[in-house]
Amino acid sequence: xxxxxxxxxxxxxxxxxxxxxxxxxxxxxxxxxxxxxxxxxxxxxxxxxxxxxxxxxxxxxxxxxxxxxxxxxxxxxxxxxxxxxxxxxxxxxxxxxxxxxxxxxxxxxxxxxxxxxxxxxxxxxxxxxxxxxxxxxxxxxxxxxxxxxxxxxxxxxxxxxxxxxxxxxxxxxxxxxxxxxxxxxxxxxxxxxxxxxxxxxxxxxxxxxxxxxxxxxxxxxxx
Numbered sequence: 206x207x208x209x210x211x212x213x214x215x216x217x218x219x220x221x222x223x224x225x226x227x228x229x230x231x232x233x234x235x236x237x238x239x240x241x242x243x244x245x246x247x248x249x250x251x252x253x254x255x256x257x258x259x260x261x262x263x264x265x266x267x268x269x270x271x272x273x274x275x276x277x278x279x280x281x282x283x284x285x286x287x288x289x290x291x292x293x294x295x296x297x298x299x300x301x302x303x304x305x306x307x308x309x310x311x312x313x314x315x316x317x318x319x320x321x322x323x324x325x326x327x328x329x330x331x332x333x334x335x336x337x338x339x340x341x342x343x344x345x346x347x348x349x350x351x352x353x354x355x356x357x358x359x360x361x362x363x364x365x366x367x368x369x370x371x372x373x374x375x376x377x378x379x380x381x382x383x384x385x386x387x388x389x390x391x392x393x394x395x396x397x398x399x400x401x402x403x404x405x406x407x408x409x410x411x412x413x414x415x416x417x418x419x420x421x422x423x424x425x426x427x428x
Contacts, residue, residue, distance in 0.1 A: 237269045246425035249279050249291070252361055252378055253388030253414035255421055257281030257291035271301040273309075292316040299331065307333045318352035325352035340365040346376060356382065368393050385416040
């Protein structure tokens with residue numbers, strides 16, 4: 206019971222923070238920006254699990270001050286005429302504070318299930334803090350959603366220092382549902398200068414999932 210009350214209080218805090226942050230931010234008209242973009246990756250790996258091979262990942266987000274409201278998707282291009290490949294379409298809202306703290310909420314949805322079915326969406330609270338090379342994040346799934354594969358109460362934590370990261374979770378993150386280290390790796394990014402006015406951002410990572418004993422090397426670029 207105490208845990209349930211704590212989680213409800215945390216949810217209320219996150220929601221209020223995002224709402225208040227967005228209200229303050231949108232008053233500054235000059236800071237508002239609507240930005241589209243797209244990433245291309247050799248493999249879609251999320252928290253130590255590969256969901257598809259080559260993927261196109263478009264996004265559109267609205268920012269105003271520290272507030273961000275956005276939509277992000279991933280479309281696997283390794284399917285065939287009868288199967289379009291793995292698809293994921295998410296909505297998110299977050300607020301970033303000047304001192305390194307970020308709070309938000311994400312709605313995970315996977316096409317194939319009915320969008321307005323209550324069992325098709327997994328809602329996750331997101332919290333993170335970064336300072337210099339150090340970063341830490343904590344995530345908590347609020348609900349059970351058969352269409353999204355969440356059990357409710359699923360957690361994921363990640364520590365990072367420079368290019369190195371270590372993450373662990375339970376629920377839909379691990380093979381047996383118990384907490385396990387699932388995401389260990391090194392990531393890097395750089396920009397390739399194409400012309401005097403255009404450069405191409407590229408990124409890559411080497412990832413090991415000790416829980417599933419799977420190893421991945423991936424790279425991508427952004428437009």
